Amino acid sequence: MDNRTCDILIVGSGGASLRAAIAAYEYNPKLRIIVATKGVFGKSGVTALSCSDRMAFHATLENTEPGGSDAWKYHADDIYRIGGKVSDYNLAAIMAKEAKDAFHYLDSLNVPFVKKNGIVDQFVTDGSDYARACYTGPKTAVHIQEGLLRRFSEITNIEVIPYCMVAKLVVRDNNIVGSIAIDTREKDPAKAAFTIATGAVILATGGGGMMYTHNVFPAPMTGDGCALAYEAGAELVNLEFIQIGIASTATKFNCSGSMMRAIPRLINEDGNEFLAKYFPEGTSLAEVYNILFKKGASWPVSYEHKTHIIDIALYKEVMAGRKVYLDYSKNPQGFRFGLLSEENQARYCREMSRDLGDEARKATPLQRLKEINPASIEWFKDRGIDLLQGDVIEVAACAQHFQGGVKIDTRGRTTVNGLWAAGESAGGQHGANRPGGNALLDCQVYGKIAGEDAAKQAKAIPVDDSVLAGEAATFIQNVEAATSGEIPARQARKELQSIVEESVGIVRTEAGLRQGIEELNAFSAKRFYIDGPGLYYFLENSSMITVAKLVLAAALLRDESRGPHLRFADYTDNTPIGRKDGEWEKYIVIKKVDGEMRLEKRMPQLPD
Template sequence: MKKLFTDVAIIGGGGAGLRAAIAAKEKIPSLKVMLLSKKPLGVGGTTAIACSDRMAFHATLPYTLLEKDNWRHHAMDIYRIGGEVSDYNLAEILAKESADALEYLLSLSVPFARTKDGKIDQFLTDGSIYPRACYVGPETAVEIHRALLRRFKSLDIDLHENAMLYDFIVKENRVVAAKFVNTTTDEPFCVFAKSFVLATGGAGRLFKRNVFPSEMMGDGYAAALRAGAELVNLEFMQIGICHPHILFASSGSMFRSLPRVVDENGEEFLTKYLSPDDVNRLTELQFKKGAHWPVSYESPTKVIDLAVYAHLEKGHRVFLDFTKNPSYFSPESVPEEILKWSEKVDTKLFALPTPYERLLKINPAVVEWLRERHIDLSKEPLEVQNALQHFQGGVKINERAQTSLKGLYAAGECAGGQHGANRPGGNSLLDTQVFGKIAGENAALEAQNTHISDFQVEEERITGQIPATEARNRIMELVSRHGFLVRFDDELRKALDELERLEAKGIAKDEKGLAFLLETRNMLAVARAILTAELIRSESRGPHLKFETFNPPVMKFVPRKDEWNKYIVLRLVDGQLKHEIREPVRPREEER
């Protein structure tokens, strides 16, 4: 097998990977740094293509409310809104380092919006108490990626594109090498390094409904798991209302403008799936959906997500129609607390005749952004569906972004422990920059004091009975059907049994080649880990919705339980998936 050598190997070309590579090179310029990306830079990676009506970067700045110790409120938001199932020490790092992370991006000319007095403009986003969300517009993430890419190209960093990770080589609990396959040539190769940073993103493409780039199959999770690393919080995945094709999260301002939610026949169907009490307060629920965009057990707005899901499951399509008001809406029906909010835009916002005109007042940038993509909200509806949008968990890290294996760091969406069940909006982009920098710098420091390994590596000999295409389709069907928005214990057990039978039979290479086979093997490993975590957590919390009955409007949840204020850590031991229920790092008494 072909061998490559470097001091620091960064695996992943999104926001976290680029930040880690830049940080490693800036920390110790004499080191050889290599970045390996599954797709060409700018084509793959969630940060490079993610869009929403107002994509946010969460930051506590010197003038962010409350001005005294304001970072403490940010850290506590992350921890409490996360359901107390994340590590508070990591939340503190995110909050404390957020201003410096934003300042670095400003130094790279990211054009964050400013107020008239020159300060960075900040708005209140889902899951926050105080306004901290900085933004460029619908393409905030894209602008950040472009700026990082410019800086990356200015440095002497080796780049290998079309490189898919599929395994690590571990010696005495240290990662010494990583196995890759070229996705265009099917040629396997091995990278030897003194330290590694894993920044491969989430596994959203395991699910049929998602807003992830096509390459996000969970390669980093799978390789780390097989190497012996710990994974945490895999049952928590953010699911929101998104466009099915343009990878667009239809969040805050879209729902606050109160469009009609209709199907392909133009029928307003929500009331069919809601209780009488929820129907009576539907205007309020729909508006608040903008502040509670990812589905969450703790939010009453979850019934809107579940109504959309139930209607889609019956074979319908779903749209947001901004040309007319919902039948249940009238300006008089808007609650006082919402009218107070509207004063931030216009005291007569809800007197405007259509949702389109309200959206134009609240967020004109998204109207123009969609028009540029040939979607004119003044004339046509926007198609939406429930879609997986972000993995909250991943490979468990500590304050130094180090995993449970020596020589292996992780950052961004593939890392775990820094987020809980829920996540304040904008903290995922922040996470890529804060822990991307920490991972890159610490990997560089470790590489200074580590010797590189060199030994022969055999090529893979994988045999099995099930063709890779057939196996992949079955994996995706099982995960999408049983591990997505509506979860039942009995169905999860059956799905896991089938995955175990599939693994026992093995996956065979078919006409799609070696890279496809190895990627499918990764998908199987991650699918088993996700469904296992979902089965173990016997409660509802955040986006993890466990049901006793789901027949809307009858929705009987397994309730949230205080004894589950813990997280589930998964590890592969002698080929068997083992779990440990562990106490997260809690706030100090004086922080509570």
């Protein structure tokens, strides 16, 4: 068996991982650093593949409104307050204050942020009061990844291990001593497994969105970081808050912004418009279509925005077995452009890239999309969906971002010594809601912080690989036994996704969550076996089962609505129960103690 040793092991290869690796190297170029990624380095993960209407990097810069040296405090307040007061304010403050330096670092790497007259162009995103969103266009994340890769390519002494899945963290006396990893291309467990001895591990593996049937995550996003940390004894937080939004099922394109402000028809597979029937009886068409317009600026489902009725409607149609589409070929029933409020009409006009005239604007959603986002029409056409020819876009309520994760402190440290987390793997820095663009910012700020802090600590942490051989032997023995069983891994994944989608999707009820937990416990007790996709796929299922159990448990405990966590008294209701601020301005911390899951309601760190 191959045995490797390093000062710092970084798991993942997205924006947070690359920033952590670069920061660790820049702090101490003599460190032995390994970056392990399940896929092709630089081309796998969310940052390398994400695309949306206009992707944002949230930052308070020198010219950002409202201006002044303390403008970052408004950003911090948005993160904490709009987030539902269930994040740690000190983590939010660091993210807001360090945003300017994070932006300028990326700018120095020639990330092509849009500028006008030499000043960075910024716009208002969902979950913020001021225009802080910097962007390059639909591929802002991709451009950030490319900039970081250019800097990374200048570093010659960081070892990259592609096709490497870290399957287990080895801990002794609450200290990281190493990990067991596998080569994802190898099907024989004995040949696939190897060990990495290290006293410092940074988890930057992204979220676990693949546990949902409908998601916009790349295939490797199976919650490995959260599962590894939980099994290692670390605390996790805010796992019930998972952002879900309307996206194309074929392309995983988030249909936010102008895709909604063009006011398309929402139809099911029978060609029927269904949106109005989910609104309270007597709701005017003007209110329905103004809420649909506002959906563009509140894309993830959120209790705090009336637009959540659109997510509820779409989710229930899909759960009833009907496919759902956005149709831009003709206006929704009874729609007139004049039904939009003066405020919404003014916003529409500000977004126009060209003026086709009043008659065209009134004619169809397609003409409106030509005015405010013609690039999206070409984007879909390049991927086989020709809106100009009347094609419709199949959509669903898709999991998009895990707000919670492994609980970190201001240095990116977890509650296990020698273990850090950054990006979507980490938790506590975001609340229930998240200002649009803060995910990319988070990766850069806490990626740098975790990398530097690990570099400061790494040389002082002794590396002891004496226990790794025995742990690896046990690991191999366990997975070798999975060559036969009751359910093949490929089938198991589909069954798991079905349980998760139905019980902890948009509509969450006590009965549904309890049933989901019961089904998941019975499901996880079955004997799964490795089939065609191989060992890594089987192990990913194990990660997703662990994370699903954590999410369901947290969602059941929080008996209120907040952010993307919508609780209902009954599934037939279309109005979620309310927030309970007096009781629930707290977060849920989960930890494995003596082999059992423990949940604790805890006050977050508050503003001074």
